[in-house]
Amino acid sequence: MKQKVYSLLYRTFAINAPVIFIVYNYIFMRNAFQNKSVREFRQGVNDSKCKFWLQTLLDNTLMSIMALKAIRDKKGTIIDFEYMFVSKIAEASVNRTDHTSRYFLKEFPGAKIPGLFDHCVKVTETGIPWNSEIFDEAEGFKSWTTIKTIKLEDGCLIMYSDITERKNAEHEIRKMKEELAKRATDKYQKFFNSVNEGFCLMEAEFEDHKVVDLIFREVNPAFEKNTGLHDVVNKPVSQVLPSFKQNWINIFTQVAKTGEAVKMESYISELSRWYSISFSLMREINNSCVALIFDDITKRKISEVHLEINNQKINEILNNINVLQNITAQKETEKKLKENMDLLQSILDISINSLSVLKSVRNSHNEIIDFEYILVNKTVVESLQKGILTGRLYTEVYPNAKESGWFDILKEVVESSSMADFEKPFNLYGKEDWFHVVAQKFDDGVIVTSSKITQRKEAEEEIREQSHFNRQITDTSPDILYVFDLVEEKIVYINKSIYYSLGYSPEDIYAMEDKLTKTLFHPKDYNRRIAHIVSMATVKPGEVRDMELRLKDIKGKWHWYNIRETFFKAGEDGSTKQILGIGQDITDKKEVQAAFKEEKTRNEELRRINELMDTFVYAAAHDLKAPVANLKLVTEVINNTEETALRLQLQNKYPAIIKTLDNTISGLINVLAIEKGSCTTLKELYFHDVYKVVIKELGQEVLEVNPKFTLDFSNCESIVYIESYLISVFRNMISNSLKYRSQEKKLTIHIESKRSGKYILLTFRDNGIGIDLGYYGKDLFKPFKRFHTLSEGSGIGLHLIKNMVTKNGGKIEVESKIGAGSIFKNYLVQYNK
Amino acid sequence: MTKVFILDDDELHNELNRIVMNTVGIQEIDIRISGKDAIQYLEDCKHDNSFPALMFIDLNMPGMNGLSFIKLFEEKYLQYSNHTRIIMLTNSILDSDKDEAMNHKSVLYFLNKPLTAGKLTEILHKVENIKV
Numbered sequence: 001m002k003q004k005v006y007s008l009l010y011r012t013f014a015i016n017a018p019v020i021f022i023v024y025n026y027i028f029m030r031n032a033f034q035n036k037s038v039r040e041f042r043q044g045v046n047d048s049k050c051k052f053w054l055q056t057l058l059d060n061t062l063m064s065i066m067a068l069k070a071i072r073d074k075k076g077t078i079i080d081f082e083y084m085f086v087s088k089i090a091e092a093s094v095n096r097t098d099h100t101s102r103y104f105l106k107e108f109p110g111a112k113i114p115g116l117f118d119h120c121v122k123v124t125e126t127g128i129p130w131n132s133e134i135f136d137e138a139e140g141f142k143s144w145t146t147i148k149t150i151k152l153e154d155g156c157l158i159m160y161s162d163i164t165e166r167k168n169a170e171h172e173i174r175k176m177k178e179e180l181a182k183r184a185t186d187k188y189q190k191f192f193n194s195v196n197e198g199f200c201l202m203e204a205e206f207e208d209h210k211v212v213d214l215i216f217r218e219v220n221p222a223f224e225k226n227t228g229l230h231d232v233v234n235k236p237v238s239q240v241l242p243s244f245k246q247n248w249i250n251i252f253t254q255v256a257k258t259g260e261a262v263k264m265e266s267y268i269s270e271l272s273r274w275y276s277i278s279f280s281l282m283r284e285i286n287n288s289c290v291a292l293i294f295d296d297i298t299k300r301k302i303s304e305v306h307l308e309i310n311n312q313k314i315n316e317i318l319n320n321i322n323v324l325q326n327i328t329a330q331k332e333t334e335k336k337l338k339e340n341m342d343l344l345q346s347i348l349d350i351s352i353n354s355l356s357v358l359k360s361v362r363n364s365h366n367e368i369i370d371f372e373y374i375l376v377n378k379t380v381v382e383s384l385q386k387g388i389l390t391g392r393l394y395t396e397v398y399p400n401a402k403e404s405g406w407f408d409i410l411k412e413v414v415e416s417s418s419m420a421d422f423e424k425p426f427n428l429y430g431k432e433d434w435f436h437v438v439a440q441k442f443d444d445g446v447i448v449t450s451s452k453i454t455q456r457k458e459a460e461e462e463i464r465e466q467s468h469f470n471r472q473i474t475d476t477s478p479d480i481l482y483v484f485d486l487v488e489e490k491i492v493y494i495n496k497s498i499y500y501s502l503g504y505s506p507e508d509i510y511a512m513e514d515k516l517t518k519t520l521f522h523p524k525d526y527n528r529r530i531a532h533i534v535s536m537a538t539v540k541p542g543e544v545r546d547m548e549l550r551l552k553d554i555k556g557k558w559h560w561y562n563i564r565e566t567f568f569k570a571g572e573d574g575s576t577k578q579i580l581g582i583g584q585d586i587t588d589k590k591e592v593q594a595a596f597k598e599e600k601t602r603n604e605e606l607r608r609i610n611e612l613m614d615t616f617v618y619a620a621a622h623d624l625k626a627p628v629a630n631l632k633l634v635t636e637v638i639n640n641t642e643e644t645a646l647r648l649q650l651q652n653k654y655p656a657i658i659k660t661l662d663n664t665i666s667g668l669i670n671v672l673a674i675e676k677g678s679c680t681t682l683k684e685l686y687f688h689d690v691y692k693v694v695i696k697e698l699g700q701e702v703l704e705v706n707p708k709f710t711l712d713f714s715n716c717e718s719i720v721y722i723e724s725y726l727i728s729v730f731r732n733m734i735s736n737s738l739k740y741r742s743q744e745k746k747l748t749i750h751i752e753s754k755r756s757g758k759y760i761l762l763t764f765r766d767n768g769i770g771i772d773l774g775y776y777g778k779d780l781f782k783p784f785k786r787f788h789t790l791s792e793g794s795g796i797g798l799h800l801i802k803n804m805v806t807k808n809g810g811k812i813e814v815e816s817k818i819g820a821g822s823i824f825k826n827y828l829v830q831y832n833k
Numbered sequence: 834m835t836k837v838f839i840l841d842d843d844e845l846h847n848e849l850n851r852i853v854m855n856t857v858g859i860q861e862i863d864i865r866i867s868g869k870d871a872i873q874y875l876e877d878c879k880h881d882n883s884f885p886a887l888m889f890i891d892l893n894m895p896g897m898n899g900l901s902f903i904k905l906f907e908e909k910y911l912q913y914s915n916h917t918r919i920i921m922l923t924n925s926i927l928d929s930d931k932d933e934a935m936n937h938k939s940v941l942y943f944l945n946k947p948l949t950a951g952k953l954t955e956i957l958h959k960v961e962n963i964k965v
Contacts, residue, residue, distance in 0.1 A: 622893060622925065629846065629945075634849060636853075636949060636950070637849065637950075649852075775869075
């Protein structure tokens with residue numbers, strides 16, 4: 001028994017090689033000294049000395065060892081174990097010094113360990129060893145124990161040791177490595193994605209401890225893209241790529257044996273492409289897992305550089321991966337990796353901005369001389385159109401990186417760990433565009449994102465110019481520009497013009513608030529203004545409403561303004577809240593307008609006067625010349641004749657001629673007098689009074705003829721008119737009636753007044769000889785046209801009257817019948833006092 | 834015997850003219866004071882087939898003015914009396930009146946009033962050269 005123990009010890013101590021070595025050597029040397037055979041030696045173990053060594057060995061070992069002998073019942077079932085011997089440590093751990101002959105079940109605290117007894121039984125019966133690591137938590141203190149049980153004759157040998165410390169250390173390491181792994185994983189994720197190669201994990205399938213097949217366990221998206229193989233997960237290579245099966249199995253074996261990665265370039269006939277495949281053992285998962293990296297090198301066969309670089313990276317990845325110890329963590333990480341990777345790629349590719357990850361390239365003095373593309377997103381690739389960027393140098397992709405200053409910016413970011421955020425123009429394809437660039441340090445490199453902002457920049461510039469322009473317009477415009485809030489009844493914006501025009505600064509205006517109207521506006525314009533403001537609530541965009549009003553400047557002087565207002569901003573309820581207005585000083589214009597109006601009136605007056613003067617001149621020329629000519633004639637004949645009778649006859653003509661002359665001159669003077677006095681006397685004149693005056697003036701003539709007058713001024717008793725004018729009208733009308741009376745009947749003259757629309761109608765009706773209007777018609781009111789040969793004096797009368805009446809908008813109408821009489825209708829327009 | 838016609842609305846002037854003409858030896862003088870009457874006179878002449886040698890026509894008259902009369906005469910009556918000559922006798926000093934008057938072929942002179950004896954004699958001489 002003890003011999004067996006010894007041999008077992010030997011075996012179990014295989015782990016602790018040094019101990020074994022020492023022990024063995026000691027014994028061997030001892031044996032060698034004594035020149036005994038092993039068998040003899042073993043026999044000698046019964047020797048007390050051997051026993052002593054063993055005990056010493058047992059006592060000095062750090063492991064707890066217990067040899068147990070099975071206690072069987074009558075049926076042969078193991079019911080207990082008896083301690084054969086126990087190591088010192090074991091004793092110490094259970095606070096006993098002598099286990100010998102104690103019973104396992106009763107005593108050993110290990111019995112606490114669930115199932116330990118059963119395991120021992122099983123080991124004893126079957127001979128299959130049992131290993132385990134047991135975790136215990138007692139009093140908040142965690143402890144790990146490793147326990148190994150092997151069959152020993154009809155019993156078992158238990159070896160256990162506390163590995164808490166180791167476990168803790170392991171845990172720490174694991175944590176660190178997880179950390180590392182995570183970092184590596186992050187890197188890995190990035191790399192994993194940037195890697196254009198297909199990646200897959202394969203697990204070996206064993207049969208009798210020999211690899212017979214390899215099964216695809218996981219693939220990355222690039223794998224499918226690269227190989228064109230879909231849905232390979234959980235399928236064996238024998239099915240997917242049968243031609244490679246043996247080759248890969250061989251490689252796998254090699255890799256598994258050496259632990260070293262193997263790389264090969266092969267042509268996969270099923271895919272008709274060249275691939276570079278890397279095999280590496282994924283020990284962390286299990287000893288039968290390999291990672292394969294596929295790379296379609298059909299193209300790459302051309303460019304070895306990329307391949308080299310990528311492989312380096314892959315090795316890096318693989319190195320990082322090989323650092324991982326924890327199996328489940330790795331599985332988790334990989335799963336997360338794949339998810340994150342997909343997400344990352346999608347996010348990166350969705351972004352319209354360029355994203356590049358660059359790694360510093362340093363020279364022997366550790367200075368950054370260039371950058372290498374580690375990762376780029378779709379936008380970069382598409383915008384540069386320079387093909388695959390990964391692995392290429394920055395200065396190669398951007399030849400003018402250094403001279404444009406971009407290189408230095410990136411270098412600065414890496415060296416100072418600062419973040420760069422700037423907008424800069426950059427010449428791409430000969431066209432200068434603006435870019436907004438953000439660069440951030442990442443490891444020994446930089447992540448750069450940029451977006452093209454040319455359009456925005458252009459728009460900004462336009463707006464800036466526009467604002468500047470607008471500001472210039474509003475500031476230099478002589479007109480007042482303002483925004484008025486209808487709800488709050490105050491100016492919310494007014495330009496500087498207000499100062500130059502009315503002397504108030506914009507601040508003064510804002511301060512006025514709702515007192516604005518009272519302060520600046522003319523009292524006569526208040527109501528109009530307020531009504532206008534109320535109406536502005538409905539003004540639509542684009543609709544302009546204007547009004548003229550007076551504004552008072554800071555000195556108190558009034559100015560006429562034309563203000564044009566339109567919709568500016570709507571309120572929440574949709575109605576107009578604010579209006580934009582522009583005000584122009586039209587004081588001058590108004591004055592000009594008034595002057596113009598005056599001018600117009602004056603012009604019209606002048607025209608009338610001119611006409612009159614022409615008439616005057618003409619009348620003077622003609623009507624004066626006639627009697628003068630007669631005088632001449634008479635004088636000449638008298639002078640040329642001796643006949644006294646004739647002389648006398650002619651001399652008698654003088655009075656008549658002189659009278660005609662006199663009348664004409666008087667008439668003409670009268671015209672002038674009337675014109676001279678016309679502008680000033682506006683009076684309310686009673687028709688009856690005027691009639692009386694004229695009758696008196698005409699005097700003798702009226703008395704001689706003695707017409708019958710009938711008057712009716714009941715409808716309209718008076719008129720505001722120019723006195724001299726109205727007198728002339730009466731005189732002319734009556735005088736004509738007197739002159740052109742019928743010889744056969746008594747003259748009757750009817751004068752009446754009434755309102756007729758805007759006129760005051762003054763009618764003169766007589767029963768005289770009448771006028772042949774068909775014959776004389778248009779000549780009636782022409783100057784100096786005497787319409788009857790019986791008349792004397794100037795024919796200027798009716799022309800003058802017409803002139804007076806039409807001066808302020810009136811008219812004269814005539815109705816006449818030969819032999820019956822005439823009706824003169826004077827439509828007079830009353831003057832405004 | 835020279836036959837003369839005067840058309841003028843100034844009756845005094847007509848009378849004076851008659852006197853002057855008498856002194857020069859013209860006895861047969863017809864006077865009318867309105868265009869209407871004058872036209873009637875022309876009709877009579879036509880009827881009698883005896884038109885005056887001279888017609889003294891005033892320009893500015895109420896109703897039909899001198900020029901209108903002349904136009905009418907030339908239109909309707911000249912054919913019967915192509916020996917008749919017209920003297921415009923007027924107070925008008927306007928060149929436009931003169932020009933317009935002289936446009937008419939039967940108008941011999943455009944004279945300002947008064948018509949002196951001397952002038953009258955001159956005219957008679959002129960007319961005498963024209964066959965009746």
